[in-house]
Amino acid sequence: MSQPSSWPIPNGSTRFVLPRRIVSELSEHPLSKDLYPLAMGYYKRAFGHSMSRSRHDDCLLIYCVDGCGKLNAGLKSYKITTGDFILLPKDEIHSYLADSKTPWSIYWLHCEGQLISEFISPLKKMSRHPVLQLGLHSRLISDFEALLDLRQSTQLFESYLHSSSLLRQLLTHITLLHTQARHHFDKTFDMEAIQSLMLRCVHETLDIDTLAATANLSKFHFIKRYKALTGSTPINDFIRMKIERACHLLDITDQRISEIAWTLGYEDAYYFSRAFRKVMGISPSQYRSIRLGKATYKE
Known part of the structure; x- marks a missing residue:
């Protein structure tokens, strides 16, 4: 020592x-x-x-x-x-x-x-x-x-x-x-403004060009700066926000999964389920079953 x-x-x-x-x-x-x-x-x-x-x-x-x-x-x-x-x-x-x-x-x-x-x-x-x-x-x-x-x-x-x-x-x-x-x-990169925009648009679609414009950067430099600061890509973070909102809706409502998908800007319920599983490790229906006590996370 x-x-x-x-x-x-x-x-x-x-x-x-x-x-x-x-x-x-x-x-x-x-x-x-x-x-x-x-x-x-x-x-x-x-x-x-x-x-x-x-x-x-x-x-x-x-x-x-x-x-x-x-x-x-x-x-x-x-x-x-x-x-x-x-x-x-x-x-x-x-x-x-x-x-x-x-x-x-x-x-x-x-x-x-x-x-x-x-x-x-x-x-x-x-x-x-x-x-x-x-x-x-x-x-x-x-x-x-x-x-x-x-x-x-x-x-x-x-x-x-x-x-x-x-x-x-x-x-x-x-x-x-x-x-x-x-x-x-990092005053030259307003992360709070960028992520606030993501949250406001969580029920819609949002492309990289719009996010990059918010930061006054080219698409390439925006992605590079964002990942350097967060370790993730902006689109992956936006998808994560959508899935977090989906979990909330699955918890507090009885909406069908296809309706929740539509609410969050997914026209294809199957594509939504794939995105949900990628983030959470289980499907939306499994998530709801766990909340209702009809299944366990290990199943």
Whole structure:
């Protein structure tokens, strides 16, 4: 594990390093070997905090929840402010320090695992540098606090095992927040307007040209930008919205499936059923039977 800093810990801050024996067990246990924590902590208004590593052999996460700092990584320097999240994969040589006037308060966590690269690869794909502008999120802070609560029951291996699941939750939550943040901060691509148009037209047909015009882009560039931000195509998302509406109508009405199909702009009920099955994994009639208690999802 990369050496945590030797910064003297004042009141209100904490540092917790997992015992080597526990780390060894976590690295071999089938429920934790894919991802597990090595060390974690919270530094409050960290005056004088700094760290420099020429050797880095794990993954380091840092979430700045107050104040400022500076990061040097990949031959570049980054100013860190409140709401920034730092991702430093294995072998990323780096140094960082708290601002001298308004020093940061940070949550930090070293982690490892056989699938660590898979867990962080979505974040690396979405950002070309190690600083993600997530903003402040109380739930993300709660995720870090839940991991730090591990200190209260360190006599139980099961608590360490639980920390592996909490770490999975934290990383997938960060991926979700970063995706949402990209949607919000990309002022040149109004995702809200595009998806609002989809919802307004859920009972009709809607083509790519109309959606692209809303974004003032060519059809090719619109599809490319949309997929980069969402991981899906605009038409697939539009179909998903239609099927979600179909589920609602199947839940609250006794309309025939052909009538629901017509309501949602499908002239061919068979084509509608195919689209429904592709999204939901079952047919519209099976979906209704499950709601009425006449079938189970496994049938």
